Amino acid sequence: MNCSFELLEFLKNQDINASLRDPYWWPNSGSFEVVVGAVLTQQTKWERVEESLENLKVRDLLSLEKLASLEPLFLGELIKSSGFFRQKSLRLIKLANEILNEFGDFENFQERVDREWLLAQKGIGKESADSILCYACKKEEMVVDRYTQILLAHFGYEFECYDEIASWLKEGLGDAKGLNELYGKEISLCEVYARFHGKIVEFCKNRVKKGVLKI
């Protein structure tokens, strides 16, 4: 494998239904739910996050305004399944309030937020920031997670840091023409990045389950 385009081709040829529920793979992409999911998924399994999100969804609490006004103890109880729940509860409430103070509403946040602002927020690292930018705000950012690092190491690639991996993944994809041909439609770069990352995660999870890949 010589470049990220070849990795994407390889993954697209595997039997992975990564975008069955959402074309951008992350459930309910383009919504505030992604921001919450991106924080909750830190240091835990996605399946535990789904449980927490469901607790919020059934109580109709998955909006920026509602989350911002929750009591930390109450939110903590609802997101217990995601682990580190006291810390995550405080950080989510603070983040929601910072978004409201800076941007006024979620739509304006989606349009105007940048990586620098997100990285300045407590508890938001590069992976969370890029998840929010790509999946909640539909910006052209590629998420690098543990699965990505493990898969690239498996193919013999070594990188110095997060940003170097992201650049390698983005820059090796070539031009829009090649990507449109690969997908058989006109596709935005953001959707390519989203689906690429989704395929990496689903492929790795499947391989881990089969015992072929170790995390």
Ligand code: 39A
């Ligand atoms: N690790 C993960 C996931 N696994 C996921 N899905 C499955 C749908 N998301 C959205 C984030 N992180």
